[in-house]
Amino acid sequence: MTHQKFHLAYFTKFGATAWPGTGQFGSTWADGAFHVELAKKLERAKLDFLLFEDSVTISDKYGGSMELDLKHAVYAPKHDPLPLLPMIAQGTSNIGLIATASTSFYPPFLLARLYSTLDSLTRGRVGWNLVTSSETTAAQNFGMDQLPPHAERYARAEEYVELVRQLWDSWEEGALVEDTETGVYVDHTKVHTVDFNGEYYRSRGPLNTLRSPQGRPVIAQAGASSRGRDFAAKNAEVVVAPMAGGIAGMKALREDIRGRAQSFGRNPDDIRVFFLTPLFAFTSGGEPEAPSEQAQQAQLEYGMVMLSSTTDVDFSKLDLDTPVPEDLEGGGHTSIIDVFKELGRQGMTLREAMYSGMGGDQYGLAGTPAQIAERLIAIMDEVGGDGFLIEGAGLTPYVDVLVDELVPALQKADVVRTEYAGTTLREVLHEF
Ligand SMILES: Cc1cc2nc3c(=O)[nH]c(=O)nc-3n(C[C@H](O)[C@H](O)[C@H](O)COP(=O)(O)O)c2cc1C
Numbered sequence: 001m002t003h004q005k006f007h008l009a010y011f012t013k014f015g016a017t018a019w020p021g022t023g024q025f026g027s028t029w030a031d032g033a034f035h036v037e038l039a040k041k042l043e044r045a046k047l048d049f050l051l052f053e054d055s056v057t058i059s060d061k062y063g064g065s066m067e068l069d070l071k072h073a074v075y076a077p078k079h080d081p082l083p084l085l086p087m088i089a090q091g092t093s094n095i096g097l098i099a100t101a102s103t104s105f106y107p108p109f110l111l112a113r114l115y116s117t118l119d120s121l122t123r124g125r126v127g128w129n130l131v132t133s134s135e136t137t138a139a140q141n142f143g144m145d146q147l148p149p150h151a152e153r154y155a156r157a158e159e160y161v162e163l164v165r166q167l168w169d170s171w172e173e174g175a176l177v178e179d180t181e182t183g184v185y186v187d188h189t190k191v192h193t194v195d196f197n198g199e200y201y202r203s204r205g206p207l208n209t210l211r212s213p214q215g216r217p218v219i220a221q222a223g224a225s226s227r228g229r230d231f232a233a234k235n236a237e238v239v240v241a242p243m244a245g246g247i248a249g250m251k252a253l254r255e256d257i258r259g260r261a262q263s264f265g266r267n268p269d270d271i272r273v274f275f276l277t278p279l280f281a282f283t284s285g286g287e288p289e290a291p292s293e294q295a296q297q298a299q300l301e302y303g304m305v306m307l308s309s310t311t312d313v314d315f316s317k318l319d320l321d322t323p324v325p326e327d328l329e330g331g332g333h334t335s336i337i338d339v340f341k342e343l344g345r346q347g348m349t350l351r352e353a354m355y356s357g358m359g360g361d362q363y364g365l366a367g368t369p370a371q372i373a374e375r376l377i378a379i380m381d382e383v384g385g386d387g388f389l390i391e392g393a394g395l396t397p398y399v400d401v402l403v404d405e406l407v408p409a410l411q412k413a414d415v416v417r418t419e420y421a422g423t424t425l426r427e428v429l430h431e432f
Contacts, residue, residue: 003415005432006380007387008407009048009096009274011240012038015078017392020298030079032087039088039095041399045407046417048428049096050088051129051220051240051389052081056105057138062308063316072298074305075135082114089122096425098127098220098238103157105133105142109203112167115217116209124213124424127238129220132157134332135309150334154227159198161219161235166194168216170206218425224335233260236271237429240389243275244339246362250275250383272429274389281366282401303354311336320351369405377415 016029028034039050058076059069069075081099088097099118101111111128119126132153133139139147147153175190194205221232222240232239241253258268283289291299308315312332318325324344330337343353364375376388392399410416422428 003377003413004380004384005415006376006385007048007272007274007429008045008410008416009387009389010038010042010050011053011276011389011391012050013053013078014081014084015076016073019073030077032084035084036088036091038399039092039097041403043092043095045403046420047095048387049098049125049127049238049425051098051127052084052100053129054078054081054100054102054131055133055135055138056102056141057135057309059135059305059309060137061135061312061314062304063314068301069305069309072302072305074302075309082118085118085126086121089125094125094420094423094428096125096127096218096428097122098129098218098425100129100131102131102133102138103160104139104147104153108160108163108201109167109205109207112164113207113209115164116168116207116212119212119214119217120210124426126212126214127218127220127425129222129240130157130161130235131222134312136312136331137309147331149331150225151227154223154231156200157231158234159200163194163196163198163201163203165216166196167203167205167207168212170194171209171211173211173215176210214424214426218429224333225338228335229257230260230264233257233266233271234264237426239271239273241273241275243277243363247379247382250379254383254385272386274387275383277363277388277390278365279391279398280372280402280406282369282372282398282406283367285368300354307336307354313337315350318350320354321349324348324350324353369401370409373406373409373413376410377413380415 012035014029014035035050042050055075055078058066059074060066062068070077082101085097085099088095101114103111106114115126115128133147136146139145148156170192172190172192175187177184177187191206194203196203196205218237219235220238220240221228221236223229223231224242239257241250241257243250245252254273257271257273261268261271304315307313310333311330313328313330324340326341326344328337328341328344340350340353343356348356363379365372367375380388390402392402407416411418417431420428421431
């Protein structure tokens with residue numbers, strides 16, 4: 001039987017990803033060397049890309065204190081991933097490099113110029129994970145009292161991304177002529193102002209950077225609400241999707257995104273949907289070890305910081321052992337709140353809903369590398385594509401198991417690539 005071929009990528013952050021782990025990465029990630037090493041290993045396994053999430057705040061949404069955020073290194077400390085990408089590019093040759101930047105904080109011209117420059121520095125391997133941000137404390141770092149409401153954030157992002165695309169296209173292909181005979185470096189007839197005049201943004205253009213290898217760097221997006229899915233279907237080439245609702249839910253979500261893309265006049269095959277996949281629990285065959293009480297408490301605190309900040313709801317004020325309140329409201333990720341309410345209707349308490357949201361247990365992704373490989377193949381055969389975005393920790397022995405055992409098992413089954421054919425990120429995404 002031929003199996004569905006699929007893509008693999010890795011989700012991480014420029015922070016203390018392995019904390020507490022063995023402790024050896026407490027601070028040594030800060031010079032970038034650790035992530036360069038990580039990328040080299042993942043490139044050996046021929047992954048499509050590394051995606052660096054990002055945020056620009058230390059969170060105090062949970063209980064009004066930064067204590068738990070800093071204790072567990074949840075949001076912070078975190079460094080800007082953008083300067084890290086060229087360092088990684090120097091040490092690798094094919095793996096794609098996607099970094100997050102927020103439409104709520106960067107002026108569009110600066111963002112377009114930055115990603116154009118990064119695309120040149122990485123020889124066409126860059127992607128922009130477009131987020132609109134959801135944390136009030138982040139907005140306050142930029143002089144705002146709060147972020148615009150959810151719907152307006154997307155309306156602004158819609159205009160923003162249109163402007164950024166126009167700026168990237170403000171240099172036609174072939175504008176650089178370098179003609180020593182005529183003495184012309186750039187043909188000015190191929191460089192145009194954009195004269196963008198929108199409801200939220202205005203810009204004259206053109207960019208003052210050369211057109212980059214990909215022209216338009218790849219755009220990734222992770223909106224999960226109905227509005228977010230529309231946005232992704234219209235604008236993204238990589239869609240980051242939650243692994244939710246079981247295999248049927250994953251399949252339905254992919255088909256929904258593809259259907260929406262088609263309704264916007266796009267070819268759905270231009271989109272690659274990557275399912276964010278929880279860490280694999282590699283074992284040598286037996287049951288995975290149950291986490292200690294301390295580890296469980298740490299996991300709960302980590303989840304609370306993450307959840308409170310992304311939903312803009314202070315979970316310290318709620319009793320976790322009561323049913324999910326029907327009137328739960330927040331200004332952040334509205335889709336997470338909707339999922340919680342739905343679980344509440346099914347009779348779950350907040351604590352149960354939280355664990356249900358965090359766990360990947362229902363997918364059976366625990367076992368030996370060979371068992372996990374079989375499971376991934378079976379899931380993708382049913383879902384129909386396109387890839388798994390592995391939510392990884394740091395450079396722990398687990399990465400070696402991934403690279404040296406899991407991926408070779410998948411390669412043997414001919415479901416993932418064994419060599420890169422493309423050189424730019426877009427080419428790699430479309431090799432199959
Ligand atoms: C896998 C994944 C990764 C994300 N990464 C980031 C990130 O790095 N920074 C950020 O501000 N938001 C991030 N988000 C949030 C999304 O961009 C989006 O704002 C959020 O899902 C809320 O959109 P929605 O209300 O349409 O669901 C991420 C979401 C998901 C599911």
